[in-house]
Amino acid sequence: MSDLASKSVTPGRDASASAATGYRPSRTLPIVAEIRRQASRRRTQLALGFMVLLPLIILVAFEFGGGNGDDDSNGGGAFSSLVDLATSGGLNFALFCLAVSAGFLLVVVFALFAGDTVASEASWGSLRYLLAIPVPRARLLAVKLVVALGYAFLALFLLAGTGLLVGTLRYGWHPLGSTIAAQIPPGQGVLRLLGILAYLAVILLVVAGLAFLLSVLTDAALGAVGGAVLLWILSSILDQITALGSIRNALPTHYSDAWMGLLSTPVQTEDLAKGAISAIIYAVIFWGVAFFRFTRKDITS
Amino acid sequence: MYKRQLQIVVATSDQAFLTPAAPATYTVAIDGQLTLPTLVGTPIASPAAIYWYVLGALLAVVLLGLAVLLLVRRARRRRRVTAVNAELAETPLVVTGLRKAYKDGFVAVEEIGFTVERGQVVGLLGPNGAGKTTTLRVLMGLTTPTAGEIHVFGHRLVPGAQILSRVGALVEGPGFLPHLTGHQNLEAYWRATGRPWEDARFDEALEIAGLGSSVHRRTKNYSHGMRQRLAIAQAMLGLPELLVLDEPTDGLDPPQIAEMRRVLQRYATDGRAVLVSSHLLAEVEQTCTHAVVVNKGRIVASGPVGDIVGxxxxxxxxxxxxxxxxxxxxxxxxxxxxxxxxxxxxxxxxxxxxxxxxxxxxxxxxxxxxxxxxxxxxxxxxxxxxxxxxxxxxx
Known part of the structure; x- marks a missing residue:
């Protein structure tokens, strides 16, 4: 053991100091520190890794699938046209990767990053030590939210980016084709793809918001992630019951496929705007409740 | 790839037997160039645009609300920092009339008040469920008390108060990121404080933990005692002037307990203070200079250990x-x-x-x-x- 007494600080130097030397509330839990905290976790690495792997798996599947002998997917509609066109060029391949992931995989990824972030700290018991540093509660939540969203957007971007890269290498740099509109030249196609990415990012904020709220309310990370995905699925199911009429417009999943409007010529943006409005309202409400709750509750973990 | 094809079909039809009686052959040819009728589309006036304006307005409202909220918080925080009780500025910890009642009617702490002076090792002694941990939780700003006040160096302690940065704590067992090593955990913790790296005194803390080379193993493989020692080391990072330890000897074996005792006694010299909770009489008697005995949420006895244990x-x-x-x-x-x-x-x-x-x-x-x-x-x-x-x- 060291001789603490002889090497110690002189506590009497400024007895009335309101904080330890070097402590500033706005400097606690820097964004970089939180990024590192999350980056070292296996689930972050796996989730991001899978985003890179998925386009490769799809590519291999197309290669093994051989020609277009099996037409069982030709059920009609916008989606099947995406399947048919997936191998027509890099842009279409990236679009296909997004289309197959948007319904469920990306929902899980967003829920994972946003739902796990606070609840896992609570379940490890490290949350109370962060708060005792003290990291101001609102700051803790803000940093955690920003970093979680950053990772979620990164995952989305990795998926599309890898799809575009792999698809272009294999199928070439061709215009974005779709059966419901004229061909879109590659340059504009990239813009459309970015638009689709942005819309997906916005619409998935609802999942991120819900998962984040649950993450604050519970100490079980699995509960937060699973709960958010579950409610998203429930909303999707309700959205398919036409008897509900205009109530469905208020469901967070109602406009989740509106990005397909960006594939038509000219682009149909009405639903995009409606979807973005709905998503932002939901996300702000969820985050607002999360902040309200977390800044007031007793931490019992 | 698609090739657009345009097909022109010319057909004849029988128009009610009005055709000439004699058979005939007609040949059709394009006269010069075939031109297709073209039309410039005019967008139909749709209400779509209004939704984009609504979206813009919504974003503006959200950002404005956020800005207002931040300003209000900042102002409130500034006001809070200035509230200092000058009389208590030299006293590490003063707890007065602390009470914590839960919504379901359970009263964890009836009324507790005590003082920790510089140079003291104070033992908070009481049976399980006496309200020790609740008191320490309030002390760490994790729980809001129903009544009563806590002053640390004259600063009123509320959840998240800056003065907590001068307090090191181990409350209700260790909490580490299981996928990091012991050393990485301490570094991650210090990084989260945002304070200068050299103020942490990692070497001294690690020496106290006494984990040897195990400090480079992941904490999820640690034994209970190893985690406990690492948590005490974490609490001592930066050598805070007030150290609060909840059942510090939990999971430690007798030689380590003896060592910890010496560490705590040495820590409290030079103007620092230590508050230790324990349910073991002997523990408090051997480690502490002062004791506060708690039972059923109330103080039963307090004073120098010599007086109490005499x-x-x-x-x-x-x-x-x-x-x-x-x-x-x-x-x-x-x-x-x-x-x-x-x-x-x-x-x-x-x-x-x-x-x-x-x-x-x-x-x-x-x-x-x-x-x-x-x-x-x-x-x-x-x-x-x-x-x-x-x-x-x-x-």
Whole structure:
């Protein structure tokens, strides 16, 4: 053991100091520190890794699938046209990767990053030590939210980016084709793809918001992630019951496929705007409740 | 790839037998260039645009609201920092009238108040459920008290108060990121404080943890005792002026406990202070300079350990014949005689020397197996907890 007494600080130097030397509330839990905290976790690495792997798996599947002998997917509609066109060029391949992931995989990824972030700290018991540093509660939540969203957007971007890269290498740099509109030249196609990415990012904020709220309310990370995905699925199911009429417009999943409007010529943006409005309202409400709750509750973990 | 094809079909039809009777062949040719009719589309006026304006307005409202909220918070925080009680500025910890009642009516802490001065190692002693941990939770800003105040170096302590940065804590067991090594955990913790790297004193903290090369193993593979020691080291990072440790010796083996005792005593020199909670009498007696005894959410006794633990006027005697001994002792003018177990008696001496007590018993032919002077703290405990063998503060 060291001789603490002889090497110690002189506590009497400024007895009335309101904080330890070097402590500033706005400097606690820097964004970089939180990024590192999350980056070292296996689930972050796996989730991001899978985003890179998925386009490769799809590519291999197309290669093994051989020609277009099996037409069982030709059920009609916008989606099947995406399947048919997936191998027509890099842009279409990236679009296909997004289309197959948007319904469920990306929902899980967003829920994972946003739902796990606070609840896992609570379940490890490290949350109370962060708060005792003290990291101001609102700051803790803000940093955690920003970093979680950053990772979620990164995952989305990795998926599309890898799809575009792999698809272009294999199928070439061709215009974005779709059966419901004229061909879109590659340059504009990239813009459309970015638009689709942005819309997906916005619409998935609802999942991120819900998962984040649950993450604050519970100490079980699995509960937060699973709960958010579950409610998203429930909303999707309700959205398919036409008897509900205009109530469905208020469901967070109602406009989740509106990005397909960006594939038509000219682009149909009405639903995009409606979807973005709905998503932002939901996300702000969820985050607002999360902040309200977390800044007031007793931490019992 | 798609090739757009345009097909022109020319067809004839029988128009109600009005065709000439003689057979004929017609040849059709394009005259010059075929031109297709083209139309410039005019967008239909749709209400779509209005939704984009709504979206823009919504974003503006959200951003504005956020800005207002931030400004209000900042102003409020600034006001809070300035509230200093100058009289208490030199005192590491003053707890006054602390009370915590939960919504379901359970009162974890009835009323607790005590002071920790510089240079003291104060033991918060009490049975399980006495309200020790709740007190420490409030002290860490994790729980809001129902009533009462806490001042740390004169600064009022509320959840998230800046003054907490001068307090190091271990409350309710260690909390580490399981996928990081012990060393990485300490680094991650210090990084989260945002304070200068050299202020952390990692080497001294790691020496206290005494984990050797295990410090480079992941904490999820640690034993309970190893985690505990790492948590104490984490609490000591930056050598905070007030150290709060909840059951620090939990999971440690006897040599480590002895070592920890020395570390804590040394830590409290040079103007620093330590608050330790424990449910073990001996623990507090050996480690602390001062003790605060808590039971059922109330302070029972407090003061220097010497005063509290000093000898009490009572003694425990094991005798061969309890009824006879009781009779003899009552005749000696002691204050009270209480049976304790099958052969034991607790005698409140009221000034009678122990030697005389034993001599009288032996003279009367009662065999004496054991005479044990009792101590005040034990008396206090017995009186409080009663003879209930559960010996806990469960309510």
């Amino acid at each position: 000898e009490s006027p009572s003694v425990t005697i094991d005798v061969t014949d309890v009824p006879a001994a009781t009779e003899i002792l009552t005749g000696l003018g002691v204050r009270s005689v209480t049976p304790d177990g099958a052969t034991g008696l607790i005698v409140d001496m009221n000034g009678t020397p122990r030697a005389e007590l034993v001599a009288s018993l032996v003279r009367a032919g009662v065999g004496v197996d054991r005479v044990v002077p009792r101590r005040r703290l034990e008396d206090a405990f017995l009186a409080l907890v009663g003879d209930n063998s559960r010996g806990s503060g469960d309510r």
